[in-house]
Amino acid sequence: MSSDTIAVIGGGPGGLRAAHAIAEIGGTVVLIEQRDFLGGTPIAENYAGLTPHGEPAGPQIQRMIEAVTAHPGTDVRLGCEVTALSGEAGAFTLTVRGPAGEQPAQCGAIVLATGFTHFDPGRETQLYGYYEYPDVITLPDLEAMLSQHQVVRPSNGQPPERVCFIQCVGSRDRHIGNEYCSKVCCGVASKEAIEIRQLLPGSKVYIFYIDMRMYGYWENEIYWPAQEKHHVQYVKGMITEVISKGERLLVRGEDTTMGRPMELEMDMVVLSVGMEPSAGTRRMARVLGVAQNKYGFIHAVGGPLDTVSTSRPGIFACGAALGPADLEDTVSSAAGAAMKAVGFLRRHAAAGAS
Ligand SMILES: Cc1cc2nc3c(=O)[nH]c(=O)nc-3n(C[C@H](O)[C@H](O)[C@H](O)COP(=O)(O)OP(=O)(O)OC[C@H]3O[C@@H](n4cnc5c(N)ncnc54)[C@H](O)[C@@H]3O)c2cc1C
Ligand code: SF4
Incomplete structure (x- = not known):
C-alpha cells in the first residue's frame, strides 16, 4: 500500500x-x-x-x-x-x-x-603516537576541551605553551586508500587555533599543512583572522613523526617551503583527522x-x-x-x-x- x-x-x-x-x-x-x-x-x-x-x-x-x-x-x-x-x-x-x-x-x-565518523589516527600507517603519548590528541578531542573552556595537557593537567596541528591525518593519503580531502579540517583546525589563542594568549600555535584548503566564508572569516589577528603560525611542511623528548613532544618533518628538515618541540600535538563514512x-x-x-x-x-x-x-x-x-x-x-x-x-x- x-x-x-x-x-x-x-x-x-x-x-x-x-x-x-x-x-x-x-x-x-x-x-x-x-x-x-x-x-x-x-x-x-x-x-x-x-x-x-x-x-x-x-x-x-x-x-x-x-x-x-x-x-x-x-x-x-x-x-x-x-x-x-x-x-x-x-x-x-x-x-x-x-x-x-x-x-x-x-x-x-x-x-x-x-x-560520518572521525578517522582513527591509531592505524598502522600513522606515525604520530596517538595511542602512545597522552599529549597527542585529535581535533574532536580538542573540541571537547574547548567546549569546557579549558585546554590542558592530558599528561599533567597544565595549559600548553606550544601547540601544533598536523593537517591531512587520514585524508589525501594514498597508502591508506583515503585519497580524498576531508574539506573541513583546514578550517576547523584554524578555528580551534583561534580559540586556543583566545583562551591562552601566551601560547604559540602552529599549523603544519600540505596546502590550506578553504572555501566560502572559511577563507575570510577564519583563515585570515587566524594569521593576522590571532598570530597563528602556518608552516608548509610534511610531518613524518612525533616522538617523546623529556616532558615534551618532538615533531619531525620537512619545511617544504625552505626545503630543509625541521624539528620542533611541542607541549601538545593535535591531529587534524579526516572524515570517513x-x-x-x-x-x-x-x-x-x-x-x-x-x-x-x-x-x-x-x-x-x-x-x-x-x-x-x-x-x-x-x-x-x-x-x-x-x-x-x-x-x-x-x-x-x-x-x-x-x-x-x-x-x-x-x-x-x-
Ligand atoms: C572536529 C570537527 C569540527 C567541526 N566543526 C564544524 C564547524 O564549526 N562548522 C561547520 O560548518 N562544520 C563543522 N564540522 C562538520 C560538521 O560536524 C558536519 O558537517 C555535520 O555534523 C554533518 O551532519 P550530518 O547530519 O550529515 O552527520 P552527523 O553529524 O554525523 O549525524 C549523523 C546522525 O545519524 C545517526 N545515525 C548513524 N547511523 C544511523 C543508523 N543506521 N540509524 C539511525 N541513525 C543513525 C548518528 O547517530 C547521528 O546522529 C566539524 C567537523 C569536525 C570533524
Ligand atoms: S586538512 Fe585541509 S587539505 Fe587536508 S584533508 Fe583536511 S581540509 Fe583537506
Whole structure:
C-alpha cells in the first residue's frame, strides 16, 4: 500500500534539516535515530563553537531540534535502527528495531542522513603516537576541551605553551586508500587555533599543512583572522613523526617551503583527522541496497545537477553520509533531498490516481 510518509534516517544536522524541510512543505515524517538523543556528531562529540560565528554547538543544534519537534506530524524515534527494507518506492516497509522491539514502519520515500565518523589516527600507517603519548590528541578531542573552556595537557593537567596541528591525518593519503580531502579540517583546525589563542594568549600555535584548503566564508572569516589577528603560525611542511623528548613532544618533518628538515618541540600535538563514512552509513547502505563509492560514502548517481539521488529510486541521501561536508553543505543537501523526496511522492501519487 502506498504511503505519503517520508522516513529520515539519522538525526544529526542533515537529518534534522531534512525532517524540518519536509514538515514545512506539508509532508509527514518519521525520523529514526540510533542514539537516544538528536543532534548528531556535534552533540555526541561535544563540539565547541561552530563556524562562522563561534556560537556554541549546543544551543545552535537545539534550535534545529526544536524546529523539528514543534511539528506535531513528525514522529521521532530515538534508540532505533532500520534492520530490513521491503517493498518498493512509494510503498516501502521498514523494520525498525528499538526499545519496544521490532516494529514495521510504512513510508513512500527515504532520506538517508547517517553521517560520518572521525578517522582513527591509531592505524598502522600513522606515525604520530596517538595511542602512545597522552599529549597527542585529535581535533574532536580538542573540541571537547574547548567546549569546557579549558585546554590542558592530558599528561599533567597544565595549559600548553606550544601547540601544533598536523593537517591531512587520514585524508589525501594514498597508502591508506583515503585519497580524498576531508574539506573541513583546514578550517576547523584554524578555528580551534583561534580559540586556543583566545583562551591562552601566551601560547604559540602552529599549523603544519600540505596546502590550506578553504572555501566560502572559511577563507575570510577564519583563515585570515587566524594569521593576522590571532598570530597563528602556518608552516608548509610534511610531518613524518612525533616522538617523546623529556616532558615534551618532538615533531619531525620537512619545511617544504625552505626545503630543509625541521624539528620542533611541542607541549601538545593535535591531529587534524579526516572524515570517513560512519558505521551506520555503511550498514544502511547494505540494508537499503544503495550503492556506495569506493570510500564507503553513499554514491549520488545524478551528477553535479542532482547530488542527492541514490542508486535506488525513492531513496535520497544528504550531509556527510555523501562525503565530507561542513554544516552549510549539509543543510543545503538536506533541503535538496527533502524536496526530491516530496516531489517523488507527489509524482508517484499523481501517477497512481491517473
Ligand atoms: C572536529 C570537527 C569540527 C567541526 N566543526 C564544524 C564547524 O564549526 N562548522 C561547520 O560548518 N562544520 C563543522 N564540522 C562538520 C560538521 O560536524 C558536519 O558537517 C555535520 O555534523 C554533518 O551532519 P550530518 O547530519 O550529515 O552527520 P552527523 O553529524 O554525523 O549525524 C549523523 C546522525 O545519524 C545517526 N545515525 C548513524 N547511523 C544511523 C543508523 N543506521 N540509524 C539511525 N541513525 C543513525 C548518528 O547517530 C547521528 O546522529 C566539524 C567537523 C569536525 C570533524
Ligand atoms: S581540509 Fe585541509 S586538512 Fe583536511 S584533508 Fe583537506 S587539505 Fe587536508
